[in-house]
Amino acid sequence: MARARNRPALVAHGGAGNAGPGVERPERRRGMMAAMRQGAGILRANGSALEAVVATVAALEDHPLFNAGYGSLLNSEGNVEMDASVMFAEPVAPGPSARGKRVRSDESDYTVSAGAVAAVSRVRNPIMLARAVMEHSPHILMAGAGAENFARKVGIRLERPEEMVTERARERWRARKQQAGILGAEAAARAAMGHGTVGAVAVDVHGGIAAATSTGGVPGKLFGRVGDSALIGAGTFAHAFGAASATGQGEAIILTALCREAVLALGDGSPQAVAREAILEMIDATGAEAGVIIVDRRGRIGYAHNATSMQVARYDPAGGLQHLWLAPIATARHP
Ligand code: GLY
Numbered sequence: 001m002a003r004a005r006n007r008p009a010l011v012a013h014g015g016a017g018n019a020g021p022g023v024e025r026p027e028r029r030r031g032m033m034a035a036m037r038q039g040a041g042i043l044r045a046n047g048s049a050l051e052a053v054v055a056t057v058a059a060l061e062d063h064p065l066f067n068a069g070y071g072s073l074l075n076s077e078g079n080v081e082m083d084a085s086v087m088f089a090e091p092v093a094p095g096p097s098a099r100g101k102r103v104r105s106d107e108s109d110y111t112v113s114a115g116a117v118a119a120v121s122r123v124r125n126p127i128m129l130a131r132a133v134m135e136h137s138p139h140i141l142m143a144g145a146g147a148e149n150f151a152r153k154v155g156i157r158l159e160r161p162e163e164m165v166t167e168r169a170r171e172r173w174r175a176r177k178q179q180a181g182i183l184g185a186e187a188a189a190r191a192a193m194g195h196g197t198v199g200a201v202a203v204d205v206h207g208g209i210a211a212a213t214s215t216g217g218v219p220g221k222l223f224g225r226v227g228d229s230a231l232i233g234a235g236t237f238a239h240a241f242g243a244a245s246a247t248g249q250g251e252a253i254i255l256t257a258l259c260r261e262a263v264l265a266l267g268d269g270s271p272q273a274v275a276r277e278a279i280l281e282m283i284d285a286t287g288a289e290a291g292v293i294i295v296d297r298r299g300r301i302g303y304a305h306n307a308t309s310m311q312v313a314r315y316d317p318a319g320g321l322q323h324l325w326l327a328p329i330a331t332a333r334h335p
Contacts, residue, residue, distance in 0.1 A: 005205045007299035007317065008043040012036055012056050014066055014311035015196035016247045016291030019325075028065050029323055032313045035059035036323075039200060040315040049202035049210035049243075050088040050131075057084075057127040057212045060198035064166045067196030069125055071166050072216020074173040077223045080164040083230035084126035084214035085116035085141075086134060087238040091207040110209075110240040118143040118230035122158040123151050127214045132156060141230060169216075176219060197229055199236070199245030201295045209297060211236045211243035211259070218250060228253035233260035241266040242297055244278075248290025248307060256282045262294055271295065271302025276329050279304045283331060291326075304329045 014032050039056035043049070061069025072080045089110045115134025118141060123129050132154045133142050142150055148158055197215035204210075213236045215229040227250025228235035235246045237259035244259035253259075262278040269277070271294040282290050283306055291305025293312060303312050303326060310326040 006203055006207045006297070008049075008202070008204050009295050009299035009301055009314070009316040010036065010039045010043055010052055010056065010200060010202040011293045011295055011301050011303065011312065011314045012039065012060070012198070012200040013245065013247055013291060013293050013303070014060065014198055016289065016305040016307035016310035017196060018307070019309040020196075024065055025325070028311060031060065031063040031065060032311060033321065033323055035063070036313045036315055036321055039202065040321060043202060043204055043315070046205050048206065049204040049208040050086070052202040052204065053200040053210045053212035054086060054127055054131055056200040057198055057214050058125045061125050061127060061214055064168060066198050067216045068198045068214040070164055072164065072169065073196075073219060074165065074169050075217065075221050075223050075225070078170075078173055079161060079223070080121050080169075080216060081119045081221075081223070081225075082121070082123075082126045082214065082216050083116075083118050083227055083235075084130040084212070085114065085230055085232055085236040086127060086130045086212040087112065087114040087210065087232055087236050087243070088134070089209045089238045089240055089243070112239060114140050114232045114236075116141040116230045116232060116236075117147045118226040119224060120144065120147050120151075121161045121164065122148050123156055124159055124164070127212050129156055130212075140232065143226070180220070197235075197247040199229075199247060199293065201238070201243040201245050201293055203243070203295050203297060203299050207297065209238050209240070209243045209295070211238040211245045213245045213247075227251075228258070233257050235259060237263045239263050240297065242271065242295055244292055244294045246290060246292045247310070248305065249286075249288035252282055252286035252288030253290050256285050258282055258290065258292060262292055266294070266296050271300050272304075273302070275302035275304035279306050279329055280331065306331060
């Protein structure tokens, strides 16, 4: 696996949606930067992109102001049901691959591996369980009670479901129920468009490329609904070309296979142009709201969304750590 050193890079998002209460913004920024410092520290120490994205996402899951892990919003029944996924593409020396599936690109051989969990209610860090599915099971996606049973077997502690519910999430759920009584369930869910899914993508000095995404789902979701963040290719994708993580309306992201389409398009353009085009295509196809972050194998970064606001942070050795509240893209194709 001896390769030239790559330029490392890390990008994270804290969700695309409405701007959220202004009073929460400074703390959301602090939470995002603390998570980024963990991920960037791993990359600076020549650690792997997989470690960096999992550490970044796990820190965001632990923060109660993000809609993932502890702090997840509640489903229609008032319970937490979380989705998460991770994917890792690693360069390998020519020869039979030890694990994963072989992917051949024009320039390199990579193995890719992936793990995901859907509709789990009892783990503090669904992204760590997704990683355990990737590394310690023959499967890619596990759901519900079976995924939680697997968590116990690999030594991941199970919480009581009510321990995953924050007072803030409970208050928002009550407000949405009240609004649904007045507006109807669909209109109330639209009015609540606060997504807050979290995700990270990274490339490391060894050429490893990773993506990770975690969420409590969308407001007003039905009991048992699973979104894009559990689905490789939709909410998360990594490949020899680069990696992507999505946020926003999961159904639209699934229908357009947003992250896979974006990463495979990296052969043709800069990550910024690819991110913008992926969102424009998603709008054309579905009219929904979504955002995407991308890193390519050269450590170049891109992000775009069409919601009201999207929280993003980025790290690379030249620019250091930066935080942005990202404005939506202009939706005309030739502005
Ligand atoms: N993008 C998060 C979800 O739809 O669940």
